[in-house]
Amino acid sequence: MLSPAIPLFPLPNVVLFPNVFLPLHIFxxxxxxMVADALAGDRLIGxxxxxxxxxxxxxxxxxxxxxxxxxxxxxxxxxxGGRYNIVLRGLEKFRILxxxxxxxxxxxxxxxxxxxxxxxxxxxxxxxxxxxxxQIRAARRRLEALLVPQAKERGADAMVAPAMAxxxxxxxxxxxxxxxxxxxQALLERHGLLARCRSLIELLEMKMIVARxxxxxxRH
Numbered sequence: 001m002l003s004p005a006i007p008l009f010p011l012p013n014v015v016l017f018p019n020v021f022l023p024l025h026i027f028x029x030x031x032x033x034m035v036a037d038a039l040a041g042d043r044l045i046g047x048x049x050x051x052x053x054x055x056x057x058x059x060x061x062x063x064x065x066x067x068x069x070x071x072x073x074x075x076x077x078x079x080x081g082g083r084y085n086i087v088l089r090g091l092e093k094f095r096i097l098x099x100x101x102x103x104x105x106x107x108x109x110x111x112x113x114x115x116x117x118x119x120x121x122x123x124x125x126x127x128x129x130x131x132x133x134x135q136i137r138a139a140r141r142r143l144e145a146l147l148v149p150q151a152k153e154r155g156a157d158a159m160v161a162p163a164m165a166x167x168x169x170x171x172x173x174x175x176x177x178x179x180x181x182x183x184x185q186a187l188l189e190r191h192g193l194l195a196r197c198r199s200l201i202e203l204l205e206m207k208m209i210v211a212r213x214x215x216x217x218x219r220h
Contacts, residue, residue: 001123002070002092005100006046007034008117010062012054015184016047016069017171018090018126026084030115035076035084037114043073046094046119049185061117066096067124067189090171093124093188124191128167132194136166139197143173146204170197179203 009024009031016022026035038045048068056062071088078084096119164172174187174196183203190196 002094002121003042003044005118005120006044006070006094007038007114008046008048008064008068008096008099008119009034010048010050010054010064010117012050013181014047015049015175015181015188016071016088016090017175017188018069018092019168020090020171020175021074022047022071022088022090022175024086024088026086029082032082032084033114034116035073035086038073039076044070044091045073045088046070046121047088047090048096049181052182061099064096065185065189067093067185068096068121069093069188070121090175093126094121095124096121126192128193132192133166136194136197139194139201140166140169143170143197143201143204146201146208147173166197167193170200174200 014022014024026032034045046068047070048064048066050058051063051065054062070091070093072091073086074089075087076084077086099117099119170193174184179187187196187199187203190199
């Protein structure tokens with residue numbers, strides 16, 4: 001269960017998934033404050049995706065998608081000038097209820113108006129349904145099979161470690177594959193591992209169809 005209020009880190013091209021690691025370089029003053037407060041408290045940061053059209057209001061509070069993923073700072077390095085290199089590990093999804101500017105979160109944070117955005121959230125649990133385990137395993141095999149031709153085109157290895165848990169494989173692929181940010185956001189918003197895996201399969205199949213078709217001449 002997440003804290004009722006967490007700091008928000010809105011970015012235009014990053015979507016975090018549960019149990020996946022995300023390295024970040026923190027250089028903006030407001031987000032340096034955010035990391036410092038998080039390190040003094042529960043070390044949690046809520047990653048959210050900015051909605052299209054954010055460019056004109058980036059310095060303020062441009063709209064974000066309400067579903068995000070909280071990450072725990074597992075490693076941090078303070079750099080000259082107050083910048084940070086950090087690594088987040090995705091914990092749980094959340095839904096923003098409202099934004100709260102009354103004070104910075106964290107037990108040790110001083111009582112002040114934060115320079116960054118803070119939201120009151122509800123945790124979106126995604127328990128693994130054992131009755132779906134066989135369907136998930138079959139969907140994982142299909143997903144891995146789709147990756148083979150793509151990896152061969154890039155001269156890469158498509159093998160996924162067999163020891164990786166199904167949920168880790170699906171979430172890691174959803175985060176690390178070369179997908180558009182809105183596609184990743186849609187995958188994050190899918191409820192449950194099976195639904196996310198099936199949506200990822202459909203997305204990859206559609207991309208393969210588009211890649212094979214010559215839309216300029218109508219030829220395959």
